[in-house]
Amino acid sequence: MTTVGVRIDRTGRLFFISYARPSGRNLGKEKQFYKDLSEDVGELQGREVGQYPGFMDFNMKPGTIWSPELLEAVGHCQVLIPLLSRSLTTSEWCAKEWHAFSLRSIQAQPDAPEIGSRFGSGILPVLWTPMNKTRLPKVIGTIQIFSPADPDLADLYEQHGIYGLTIEDKEAYRRVVWELAQQIDLLLETYHVVPGRPEVDKLLNIFEEPHR
Secondary structure, three states, X not given: OOEOOOOOOOOXXXXXXXXXXXXXXXXXXXXXXXXXXXXXXHHHHOOOOOOOOEEOOOOOOOOOOOOHHHHHHHHHOOEEEEEEOHHHHOOHHHHHHHHHHHOOOEEEOOOOOOOOOOOXXXXXXXXXXXXXXXXXXXXXXXXXXXXXXXXXXXXXXXXXXXXXXXXXXXHHHHHHHHHHHHHHHHHHHHEEEOOOOOOHHHOOOHHHOOEO
């Protein structure tokens, strides 16, 4: 990792949410999570109301071509947030989004805070549903998964995932989203992920590697 005199563009989209499209239900919970997280990150980043700082594709169906907007987002957003679920770990599309982001180099910000992000990557996976972490694909198992600092809140998050908290405990859900927004903000202050347009035909299903 090299230190360079560069600052991220505060006007661009800052985080990219990767998720497996559910079958047989609407995207209400995903859309609410995106809205809440965007508002929190936007507040921390000083965005005007309504200027969402993230990207989440609600229109593309698996197996379709990569749209210019999607290519731009996966090549320029600073933080990748995969919503971990069983469906995501078997999604070739999500695996290729992860691969595209992982090919970009990461640099330290020149004026990073003294106590920077505890996450050493621009990839910040979160538990969308409860997961057996020992059964995650190897590439996911090598990345630190987001968890709240408060032990009691972390236990609830591990038991239910963000999806479950929207049903079981809405107050805990909002606390988890707020802390996630704070970690995204700190990642933005600590690192700069160099933009780069992915070559789609070279992207791999990296979730097919052996599990942990």
